[in-house]
Amino acid sequence: MTTPDKAARRVLGACAALMVGALTLTACGGSANAKNDDKNAGDSAKSSAAKISISAEDGSTGASINTTGVKVSDGKLTDVKMTVAGAGTAVPGAISADGGSWKPKEQLERGTKYEIAATAKDSDGRTEAAKSAFTTVSSANSFIGTYTPDDGTTVGVGMPVSFRFDKAISDQKAVQSHITVSSNTGQKVVGHWFGAQRLDFRPEEYWKAGSKVTMKIDLDGVEGANGVVGVQKKTVTFTIGRSQVSTVDVNTQTMTVARDGRTLKTVPISAGSAEFTTYNGQMVISEKFAKLRMDSRTVGLDNAYDIPDVPHAMRLTTSGTFVHGNYWYNKGNPPFGRQGTSHGCVGLQDVQGAGADTNAKWFYDNSIVGDVVIVKNSPDKTVSPDNGLNGWNMAWNEWVAGSAA
Secondary structure (H helix, E strand, C coil), X not given: CCCCCCCCCEECCCCCCCCCCCCCCCCCCHHHCCCCCCCCCCCCCCCCCCEEEECCCCCCCCXXXXXXXXXXXXXXXXXXXXXXXXXXXXXXXXXXXXCCEEEECCCCCCCCEEEEEEEEXXXXXXXXXXXXXXXXXXXXXXXXXXXXXXXXCEECCCCCEEEEECCCCCCHHHHHCCEEEEECCCCCEEEEECCCCEEEEEECCCCCCCCEEEEEEECECCEEECCEEECCEEEEEEEECCCEEEEEECCCCEEEEEECCEEEEXXXXXXXXXXXXXXXXXXXXXXXXXXXXXXXXXXXCCCCCEEEEEEEEEECCCCCCEEEEECCCCCCCCCCCCCCCECCCEEEECCCCCCCCCHHHXXXXXXXXXXXXXXXXXXXXXXXXXXXXXXXXXXXXXXXXXXXX
């Protein structure tokens, strides 16, 4: 059975509040000149030793949404105000404990004009002031990559790191070289480009169970195409859980679930029919749904089916292959597990409502995103490596050949 891709990816930078990186500071523009406001008698001719630097020069465009901030030398900041120009909306921020810097609490918006006014004092109390008005990089001149998995998650041993960029990347080497993925087990991790907008990372073999993986994204200001720069800067970490690999044998219509090399259970399944065969190959669970509507019209099968509440559905391909519960199995057919009757999915015995203790519920409860499902002995072809998170179906030398770094 098939259904449209509903993959949910997380966009880094556009909506979420992010940690602001180290300030990249430049000299202030013309309106950020020192102003001696010290009113003390005898000091009126002396300028403040404090020197303020604002990260975005006055009048600049294309400013970073990550590294905006204020820094002072030979003094301490006393006040910083940042607003959205025109609207006057305040941008929350905080001066550091030592008074040496200020940064916004949240990432800035793209294509927005901001104003910063800052004051500082030196050790003698003399005041320095600076200001800057600038515009951040526009959406048209920047790119963002949605990625999986999420920070802080635990995933199965087959889970690759996968980026999908919202614009075509022509300088793939520059972009890939600013994304690093590493494991604390020392497994070598290599990136592979599927076209101009997708970049996946994986080791040669499945991740080692229990390992910690770190992804460092340093794309802020990196030119990915002519006049188009990245805006993302973040470190993401995730954990590899236990090793679970389930093998579907179409010849026997069974699925054997193995965890950490030990068989947990063998259950009957219903694979694709002779007309709608199931892909062979290694497939990775990318999404889980307790209940999901599956409509054949969304995948070009006219009115073959429209089931509003398919229970215990787990996505295996972008094109719509799932392993899922089946409560509508025709009782007039041979017993469940004797023949394939699906439209390409792997069906497990279930009941409507997903509430009973069934094989489908057991498998759903014992699976996590990133677990591997291998299908063998199907008359169909091997699933394409870019159809879902299924790059394991590509030989390692071919995978490495698709790296730009």
